[in-house]
Structures are given as structure tokens and as C-alpha cells.
Amino acid sequence: MINYQIEKELSLGEFRQLLLRSTLGERRPIDDLDRLIQMLEHANLIVTARDEDKLIGIARSLTDFAYCTYLADLAVHEGYQRQGIGKELIKQTKLAAPQAKLILLSAPKAINYYPKIGMTKHSYCYFLDNLTDLT
Template sequence: MAHAEIIYARELTLHPDEFIDVLKRSTLAERRPVDDVERIRGMCQNASLIVTARVDGKLVGVARSITDFVYCTYLSDLAVDESLQKQGIGTRLIKETKLHSPQAKLILLSAPAAVNYYPKIGMTRHDNCFLLDNVNDLKIAE
């Protein structure tokens, strides 16, 4: 597969099974709800920008983003088949994502194992990120 041509394209959506398959082949599955097909379906249908990498039609990489195309692009999922990593596919998926929203600032949260990858490809580390998983954790002043 390493010598086959990789085709990069913007796609309007992905089939949930195909997305789950590449998540599992990339190790990203351990941090995604791959056992909840309806949630994965929603992730595929509601993404505003999906860039794929395919070899002979098979999905080998994906960059799934939420964006307004002019101010911010949140690259939520960057997944590349482990057997094809370290060949520039992830970097190319990021580049293609940025080319589809050139004015927008590209933002992502790194997987722990990839935290040193992003500075190597020219991305800037930012330490002012905050997460809220449960609305009940929000402390509202009374």
C-alpha cells in the first residue's frame, strides 16, 4: 500500500463504519465513541469540513473539522492508519484543511502521544485551552 497513490479530497460526509474503521486503525478509537454508531453518525453528518486520504478508494486518513471558514476551524479528529504513519499524510490532511478555510485559525487538541508532533510541523503550542465535559460542573455565580 505504501507505493499506491494517495488521493486527498474534501468529502461532505463519511459513512460511520468507514470512520470507525480508520479510527481503530489509527489508535484514535481509544478516545472516541466508536461503540456508539449513532453518535459517530452525528459526528460524520454534522462536521462542516471533512478532508480524506484514500488509497484505491479505501479510507486511510481523515481530518474532521467544525468551522465557520473565516475565523476558526477546530480540527476535532486527525486519524491516519498506523501502518501509513510517518509518511506525511497527517501533515497533508492538516494542510488541505487549512486550504479550505485559509482565513480561519486552525485549532486542535492533541492526543497525548502526538503532543510533540504538531510543533515539528510548524504549529504553535497554546496553553490557554479549557474543557467542560459536564454542564453540572459549571460553577455559576449566584
């Protein structure tokens, strides 16, 4: 039985191991432990999926609970994928902030997943990695 819950405290080790055991580890700073700690500390909505005590999924978000929720990380352990866990993590995230629009940037491997579960694609997204790129 998989349990979904909001967790205020998640260990760095569990978070890192889940990133490594999902495809998200390819695009996260898994060897920069200070940065991973900050990612956990500054997220204000973390929904987890656990099989017994084992962390098998996470939806890590930043939200104002009123207008927008940015789903920064959606990761499901590779051995548990294609069972609806990611969709349920999204559902539980939305339930925690029902008025807020849920927003995410898709990983390249997941770009076809989100429309299949009912999310709408938006073509007006912009990002800035380096301050020196700002003109």
C-alpha cells in the first residue's frame, strides 16, 4: 500500500537517493550536497509517496497557496513508475493548494507524460540561468 503525505522534514539522504533512482537525478545537482539541502529547506510544500517506510516518490514545490504553485521536482523511483504515482503526487500537491495554478517545467523525457494526464502545455515560459545573460 502506497501512502501519500505532506512532509515538513525530509532527510537529505532520502531525497538524494530518490533522485538517483529516478530519471530526475540526471538534471539535479546530486553531488552538491549544500545545494540539495537548500532545495529541501526552501521548498514549502513537499508531498511524498512511501511504500512502507521507503521513499518512492516526491513532489517538491514552492507555493503561495493562493495564486501559484511551482512544482520544481516530480520524481518517482524507476521501479515504481507507470503505476500512477506521479499523477497522484500531482493530485495531492494540487489538493494542498487548490486555488493556486500548478506550474512545472517538464524534463525532456517526461514531455509527453503531462498532456496524457490532463495538464495543459503553455508556450510562454522563459528562464534565466546566468545573471550575465541579462542585457
